[in-house]
Amino acid sequence: MSGQFAGGDLSRLRQLNTLAVVHALRHQPPRTLTEMARAAGLSRPATEDVVRELEAQGWVEQVDPAAGSMGRPARRYRFRADAGWVLGVDIGGHTVRALVADLDGEIRHSERQPVSPAVGRAERLAVVDKVVAECLAGAGRTGAEMWATTVATSGLVDDAGRVVLSVALPEWTGLHLAEHISRLVSGPVLVENDSRLAALAETWRGVARYARDVVYLLAGLRTGAGLIIDGRLHRGFARASGEIGALPELGWIRAQEHLRGWSGAPAGTDPDDVAGLVFAAAREGDRRALTAVRRYVKDFALGASALVLALDPQLVVFGGGFSRSADVILEPFRRELEKRCIRTPEVVQSALAEDAVALGAVRHALDHLELHLFNPGSGLAAPAAPGR
């Protein structure tokens, strides 16, 4: 069995060893060389070799020995999660949110600001610029330090980061969102649909952490869906998956109208604010409100049933703004699903609610870095400012 290693194999092996050590340190408390060697499945000399290089490159640093330890304690190392940063932005109809996180996904600062659903492109982008600037400042960072940024928007986006179609936001269709945000930060700027990013967040830090196949439902003033299939976000061939709402027969177009058109709201109430009043009245047992909720749930469940029947997911996550009213929605929703589906999956309320989208944007930006930095074949180099 000798003679089977060519020269290229050795540098490839070196690279795999480097990544094994990085993986053994990331998301872990500081570790000794011996602990790293065991976790990475490498010999102690090989581990030491790799760690020395990672330390020189700035990926890894020694931590101070624990106070009060006797004798000469073994050196411990940690992965420098603050070697780089990512930014997640959620541009919603009512709110713009931004999060700055380190390479381990720790959120270092979050910022949000309300915005009227009626404002046009320029005004909304001005709010975005402000929220991003304040979030960066709050985290003590600059746009030049961001290694990757993901921006969430409703509607369809293309690979270049352009909004191909948005019915929810005025003057939004045709906007080159990636280009706009690129003026604020360094590094790649990715744009993705908000429901999809919320689904991603649920598998990361939400209720779908242990599920491989998930239908995420974004319930709010609009209804959307994000699909996790075999543990991965399913985008579709032209990034147009989850758009079941386009089929009038499946109820999502009219679902919210049962709430917006509720007759029990005081005259002059903004139609967008009626939903909250309906849920509150239903909670008190108001009959007209309960009827409106029942009609909403029936149409909402129709589209949801189509997704469940198509995919047979392990889990349905009920998310979005309306998930805060799960106490009046979830039980009738489960009953409607049971009426229509062959196998009714577990239905769980999102614990992230409106924060899911921005959190998913952070995860998405981190995934981009994982793919390009911490993956076999990436050829891990010293941390560099993005864009260089």
Place this chain on the structure above:
Amino acid sequence: MSGQFAGGDLSRLRQLNTLAVVHALRHQPPRTLTEMARAAGLSRPATEDVVRELEAQGWVEQVDPAAGSMGRPARRYRFRADAGWVLGVDIGGHTVRALVADLDGEIRHSERQPVSPAVGRAERLAVVDKVVAECLAGAGRTGAEMWATTVATSGLVDDAGRVVLSVALPEWTGLHLAEHISRLVSGPVLVENDSRLAALAETWRGVARYARDVVYLLAGLRTGAGLIIDGRLHRGFARASGEIGALPELGWIRAQEHLRGWSGAPAGTDPDDVAGLVFAAAREGDRRALTAVRRYVKDFALGASALVLALDPQLVVFGGGFSRSADVILEPFRRELEKRCIRTPEVVQSALAEDAVALGAVRHALDHLELHLFNPGSGLAAPAAPGR
């Protein structure tokens, strides 16, 4: 970088090398050691070492040198695809089919027999037994030589190979199909939904070979769907995916009724035979037939649109018995999809038609073997009779 290989690494490496050589030989014309070494990315001595062992085990054999070659030609080897066999069985409403194939998926014999949709469980199983026996005999093999068998049925099946629910076949629900077929063959017996297996066949030898995301539609006296997502068959958490037909709003329950209830058929025609007459009459321009086809297509396209909108596939395959009448169905079907979908994918007629299901069963049985025989971690042993 020395000292990084433990003892276990070497035997692991040996195993990977063995599989690299097997992969370099399978589905290929006979190869010399030099050619194999290049294809497997191994040194010549390591390759020779592995080939000697594979030859001793019976996986690989030398082929006779080409006639008329000058001097002493280099030895050539081939993978022994006939070291083992698989069986695929398709139990349909109108026909039972069986295929015997070798380890490379070459079909060695096929057998089929018509069966009335009305017959009960015992009678249908008797036909299955007969078709399987004749197919084995026709291939010159015995049931004891089958390494894996996959049986296709309509309806829902569980992991143990039991039919959980079938509306299409009389007395079929509750049948332990795997147990029944296990009396005819050795090796594992797998049971899978027919639409799903047809989808698999299309990605193997059909029109979906180059697509990663596919919605396969089985159009016939019943309508079914199989989903290929990211290159893999999507089964769902409880193997209940693709069952969009259960939703009355999506048209698949009533779609065939527009054909079966056609008034143009001679009195006394079996309703199951009317569809063919309708398509023939539509082909001749008969107005009532064209109306029936249009209504069928509209309902068929409604459910198909829901799948397309949910998944945004690269490709829709139009398969099943009705795909033979694609000349009168496909154009109106495409138009209906275009009306309803945000992005209309390419729609292609199946070239396999009714053969797709049995072929998919063969592929499914082969996939099972690939997973357990030719995969890292399998610890490839000498070919053995199944069950041993």
